[in-house]
Amino acid sequence: MTAAPDEAAAVVRVAVADDQAVVRMGLRALLDRAEGVSWAGEAADGREALALLRRVRPDVLLLDIRMPGMDGLDTLRAIAADPGLRGTKVVVVTTFAVDEYVFAALQAGASGFVLKDSAPDELVNAVRVVAAGEALLSPAITRKVIGLFGRHGGGPVEGVETLTPRERELVAWVATGRSNEEIAKELTISPDTVRTHVSRAMVKLHARDRAQLVVFAMRAGLALPT
Numbered sequence: 001m002t003a004a005p006d007e008a009a010a011v012v013r014v015a016v017a018d019d020q021a022v023v024r025m026g027l028r029a030l031l032d033r034a035e036g037v038s039w040a041g042e043a044a045d046g047r048e049a050l051a052l053l054r055r056v057r058p059d060v061l062l063l064d065i066r067m068p069g070m071d072g073l074d075t076l077r078a079i080a081a082d083p084g085l086r087g088t089k090v091v092v093v094t095t096f097a098v099d100e101y102v103f104a105a106l107q108a109g110a111s112g113f114v115l116k117d118s119a120p121d122e123l124v125n126a127v128r129v130v131a132a133g134e135a136l137l138s139p140a141i142t143r144k145v146i147g148l149f150g151r152h153g154g155g156p157v158e159g160v161e162t163l164t165p166r167e168r169e170l171v172a173w174v175a176t177g178r179s180n181e182e183i184a185k186e187l188t189i190s191p192d193t194v195r196t197h198v199s200r201a202m203v204k205l206h207a208r209d210r211a212q213l214v215v216f217a218m219r220a221g222l223a224l225p226t
Contacts, residue, residue: 012131013040017049018064034124046070050078053085059131061090065101076108089130111211112136157220159205167201174210175217
């Protein structure tokens with residue numbers, strides 16, 4: 001039986017780029033069992049990943065950073081520079097919660113991070129969250145990123161001057177990794193109010209998603225202390 005259009009659209013097509021065959025095999029086995037997710041292909045390095053993305057245009061790419069040849073950071077930059085690939089969201093699959101690559105990956109366009117040893121349901125949730133246009137940045141990761149790379153802040157960021165005081169405040173809260181609901185509770189306002197101001201800030205800053213708002217907040221010195 002042919003799926004209804006809305007059902008077909010709900011299926012998230014996922015590709016994987018990792019130089020370790022056993023990792024690719026494990027991720028494929030996991031994703032093949034997940035409801036609403038389909039396997040779109042695999043690559044062993046950055047160049048293979050770009051060729052795969054151009055051929056099949058998946059919704060999400062699970063990307064290893066440390067790969068021989070063209071590594072994950074260069075792959076992220078190439079994806080961001082290619083208008084035809086910007087529809088693919090990238091989740092960095094890393095061994096460590098925070099290392100020297102995390103801030104660079106955010107700047108290059110990553111929508112989130114997930115640990116290689118995460119529970120299966122966490123990996124599948126990461127795919128679904130990012131495919132829906134959200135960022136996958138836990139408070140623990142964002143706190144460490146701000147602490148490690150806060151020295152990069154304070155520079156000019158185009159569009160920041162157009163933000164209202166409330167929008168600037170909420171962009172700073174987004175940089176703490178909190179959800180709209182958590183921010184609303186902290187500020188005693190409604191989640192819809194948070195969502196509206198964050199959406200307007202994203203438009204003004206030309207941010208693809210909340211992950212990019214974190215980068216803008218750090219660069220502009222808007223990140224709240226943690």
